[in-house]
Amino acid sequence: MSSAADFRQSVDGDRRAVLFSGDLTLASIRDLPDRLDKVDGERLTIDLSQVSRMDTVGAWLVHRLARQREAQIVGTNEHFATLLEQVAHADQPVKVRPDRTPPLYRVLNQVGGATAAAGRTMLGLLGFFGALLVSLKDVITHPRRFRINAVTQQFELVGIHSLGIIGLMSFLVGIVIAQQGAVQLRQFGAEVFTVNLVGRSAVKELGILMTAIMVAGRSGSAFAAQIGSMRLAEEVDAMRTIGVSPMEALVIPRVLATVLLMPLLGFYASVIAIVGGGLFSWIDLGIPPVTFVQRIREVVPITDLWQMLIKAPVFGLIIAMAGCFQGMQVEGDAEQVGLRTTAAVVQGIFLVIVLDAFFAVFFTSIGWL
Incomplete structure (x- = not known):
């Protein structure tokens, strides 16, 4: 049986941490995204040691929080680490247009390709x-x-x-x-x-x-x-x-x-x-x-x-x-x-x-x- 996703904040001196618990899955997050938007502080530590399950949606929430607050993620197992890595890789900016090639290089490339053909x-x-x-x-x-x-x-x-x-x-x-x-x-x-x-x-x-x-x-x-x-x-x-x-x-x-x-x-x-x-x-x-x-x-x-x-x-x-x-x-x-x-x-x-x-x-x- 799945448990609802939740988190709590802890303060240890100048260090702030966000400790997640429950299942970070699509069926269990409920209002978790809205509550995460109200988290205060920068350079947080995100602890996933008490999370039992996590899917792509949960990994995206964690990744977004870590990107916005420059947070460090700890307490991950091998599955969570792989999922977070894939989400981070997919979040890279996509180039709509390729880099502009200088006209001389483009002409030389076309001439070379035509000559080789x-x-x-x-x-x-x-x-x-x-x-x-x-x-x-x-x-x-x-x-x-x-x-x-x-x-x-x-x-x-x-x-x-x-x-x-x-x-x-x-x-x-x-x-x-x-x-x-x-x-x-x-x-x-x-x-x-x-x-x-x-x-x-x-x-x-x-x-x-x-x-x-x-x-x-x-x-x-x-x-x-x-x-x-x-x-x-x-x-x-x-x-x-x-x-x-x-x-x-x-x-x-x-x-x-x-x-x-x-x-x-x-x-x-x-x-x-x-x-x-x-x-x-x-x-x-x-x-x-x-x-x-x-x-x-x-x-x-x-x-x-x-x-x-x-x-x-x-x-x-x-x-x-x-x-x-x-x-x-x-x-x-x-x-x-x-x-x-x-x-x-x-x-x-x-x-x-x-x-x-x-x-x-x-x-x-x-x-x-």
């Missing part, structure tokens, strides 16, 4: 490329494992379905290049050199570069979303369980289709861009189509075409690898699919532009101006 991604992509080469070697040594139907399906998705949007984009880009070039060259009476600008920029750079960006945004994101959804549905794990290599069934067909189709798509985009520029030159500058084509043949060297055909498969490899790699990294929840899809597009476009810069320096160094 980029380094881990690049290492993972390099390892993924190694796994792709190993799987490709296994397919070459065992031709029956090559999935021709999967490659054909990817030809349709990556190539045929992309012709419309790539053609429209290239046609408009060709018109824009011709229009902007004509406006600037007209100041010097050199509108005829608009043909040079359209031909060389379309064949050498913009045709394949814009195609790579479009393929990264369309096919690279699709690769990441498809494989990521299969990861969430545990279809990739099921394939491994039945002895089917995900690299051979999912990655190689997509990579192979993109590598083979990028030169064709790049050449197609270059031709359509030249057609757009030629149409504008015919309407606005009065350059007949026959003259435009003849001028294109004179000013565009064959090395520009070779540059485009060399860069295209490399760009296709990078885009397909980025999409498949990010798809394979999906785990946890559906939100990861969106995040990895975005990462695949950004990573693919970034690597394409970086490689294009390296190719430009390399081709210039060997005399392919």
Whole structure:
């Protein structure tokens, strides 16, 4: 049976003490908090030796009295001491806002985190490329494992379905290049050199570069979303369980289709861009189509075409690898699919532009101006 909580004060010279008794529990404290508020004196001694039981509420009352009156608590057993320690720890002030970080430290922390994440991604992509080469070697040594139907399906998705949007984009880009070039060259009476600008920029750079960006945004994101959804549905794990290599069934067909189709798509985009520029030159500058084509043949060297055909498969490899790699990294929840899809597009476009810069320096160094 519980006894009501109570206390009494004692005075021994200059020392004041508060002696608790009974059960310091929620059911027994009654008006004890109001009576404790009327206790006089500072630097008290709180004696709990006559307390039989104490719960969190009782420990809070004791702790509050000790904090307000700078009191010393004595007469506690192991259980009471632990309870009072936990209550004191919970009574620490909580920071609603974190400490203000200097802007320089915050920027450096973000830059460092982004650099470390980029380094881990690049290492993972390099390892993924190694796994792709190993799987490709296994397919070459065992031709029956090559999935021709999967490659054909990817030809349709990556190539045929992309012709419309790539053609429209290239046609408009060709018109824009011709229009902007004509406006600037007209100041010097050199509108005829608009043909040079359209031909060389379309064949050498913009045709394949814009195609790579479009393929990264369309096919690279699709690769990441498809494989990521299969990861969430545990279809990739099921394939491994039945002895089917995900690299051979999912990655190689997509990579192979993109590598083979990028030169064709790049050449197609270059031709359509030249057609757009030629149409504008015919309407606005009065350059007949026959003259435009003849001028294109004179000013565009064959090395520009070779540059485009060399860069295209490399760009296709990078885009397909980025999409498949990010798809394979999906785990946890559906939100990861969106995040990895975005990462695949950004990573693919970034690597394409970086490689294009390296190719430009390399081709210039060997005399392919």
